[in-house]
Amino acid sequence: MKFIRTTNFPFLVSVLYAFLGGIWILCSDKFTYYLTNDPTQLIFLQTYKGWIYVSVTAFLLYLLLNKGWKSLQFEIQSRREAEEELEQSLAHTQVGLRSTVKVIAETVEARDPYTAGHQRRVSELARSIATEMNLPHNQIDGIRIAANIHDLGKISIPVEILSKPSQLSDVEFSLIKEHPLSGYNILKDIAFPWPIARVILEHHERMDGSGYPNGLKGDELLLESRILAVADVVEAMASYRPYRAALGIDLALEEIVNNRGVLYDSIVVDACLRLFNEKGYELQE
Numbered sequence: 001m002k003f004i005r006t007t008n009f010p011f012l013v014s015v016l017y018a019f020l021g022g023i024w025i026l027c028s029d030k031f032t033y034y035l036t037n038d039p040t041q042l043i044f045l046q047t048y049k050g051w052i053y054v055s056v057t058a059f060l061l062y063l064l065l066n067k068g069w070k071s072l073q074f075e076i077q078s079r080r081e082a083e084e085e086l087e088q089s090l091a092h093t094q095v096g097l098r099s100t101v102k103v104i105a106e107t108v109e110a111r112d113p114y115t116a117g118h119q120r121r122v123s124e125l126a127r128s129i130a131t132e133m134n135l136p137h138n139q140i141d142g143i144r145i146a147a148n149i150h151d152l153g154k155i156s157i158p159v160e161i162l163s164k165p166s167q168l169s170d171v172e173f174s175l176i177k178e179h180p181l182s183g184y185n186i187l188k189d190i191a192f193p194w195p196i197a198r199v200i201l202e203h204h205e206r207m208d209g210s211g212y213p214n215g216l217k218g219d220e221l222l223l224e225s226r227i228l229a230v231a232d233v234v235e236a237m238a239s240y241r242p243y244r245a246a247l248g249i250d251l252a253l254e255e256i257v258n259n260r261g262v263l264y265d266s267i268v269v270d271a272c273l274r275l276f277n278e279k280g281y282e283l284q285e
Contacts (some may be wrong), residue, residue, distance in 0.1 A: 100190070104149050111155060112162050114242060118235060121284050123147035125272075126231035128281060132271040133227075142194025143224050150200050150228060153183030163242050180204050181213050195222060203228040206263040226265035230256055230272050233264070238283055249276065249283065 105119060126147040130140040154162060157179060161172050168176065184201035202216060202225035209217030211229075221229075237252035253276060260269040275281035 098145070101145050101149055104152055108149070108152060108155060112159065114163070114240075118239065119148055119151055121239065122150065122228070122231045122235045124284055125235055125275075125281075126228050128275055129227050129231060129268060129271050130224075132275055132279075133267065135223075139194075139224070142192075142196065143199070143227055145192075145194065146196045146199040146203075146224060147228050147231060149187075149196075150183070150203050150232065151179060152186055152200065153179030153181065155186075156182045165242055167243055177204070177212050195224065198222060199224045199228055201225075203232055205229065207265060208262055210263065223265075223268075226268050230264050230268045234272065235283060253277075 108119070123144050127140055127144040130143045135143075154176075157175055161168065161175060164172070180201050180203060184197045187197040187200065190197070199222060201213070202221050205211035205214065205216045205221050205225065206229070207218055207221070207226070209215050234249075234252045234256060237247045237255055238249045240246045253273065256264050256269045256272060260266050
């Protein structure tokens with residue numbers, strides 16, 4: 001293909017055609033010698049006529065191929081330019097989306113520094129779990145971004161509840177449980193190339209249907225949502241919360257082991273455990 005692109009392909013084909021035609025004429029003339037009483041004159045006439053025929057057809061073939069070749073080169077160039085423009089457009093779109101996510105995360109951080117630190121740690125853990133599961137790079141990127149803003153819906157909850165230093169009342173907890181839906185409603189109309197809004201909506205759902213807000217279970221949940229659920233609970237238990245001290249990573253891992261296949265996806269749990277037990281993973285400060 002590289003040779004064809006860098007040479008005058010129609011010209012080469014036409015020359016080859018004329019060369020082969022000449023060989024055919026010379027070979028066929030040998031047979032005409034045995035079919036006439038005046039072979040010299042007949043061979044001359046046959047050869048002269050044959051060369052005219054080959055030359056004319058070679059020229060017409062060149063014109064035909066040259067026109068088609070130029071059209072093909074133009075189409076290839078047009079497609080290459082269109083692909084480059086599309087790649088640039090996608091790159092700019094992704095930069096814009098990442099900037100949007102960054103602004104959202106900073107907005108949450110300004111209102112509730114605890115939530116922001118939690119989101120960053122969950123995002124890194126979720127990304128690491130997805131990588132351990134050998135998911136495609138693009139899917140991993142989507143999980144990381146969703147995790148980085150998964151508590152966006154808490155922006156609608158009073159700060160007094162978020163930072164309350166004691167156990168929440170039933171009414172207060174019912175407000176907290178609305179944050180996945182609130183986050184979903186904020187993001188649902190943004191054209192992310194990943195199901196960000198849905199992942200945020202589902203990150204408190206559980207495999208047995210005991211989660212919220214919709215009581216989904218099993219395969220009704222996106223894989224991304226199941227990964228985020230495990231990362232979220234591990235970080236939340238291991239770290240400080242306004243109403244209790246940190247429980248530590250050992251109790252957090254015990255939680256997902258005891259509820260493996262019940263509340264949490266088994267494959268996701270196994271990947272998370274490998275990170276901590278075999279690969280020395282540690283939650284960020």
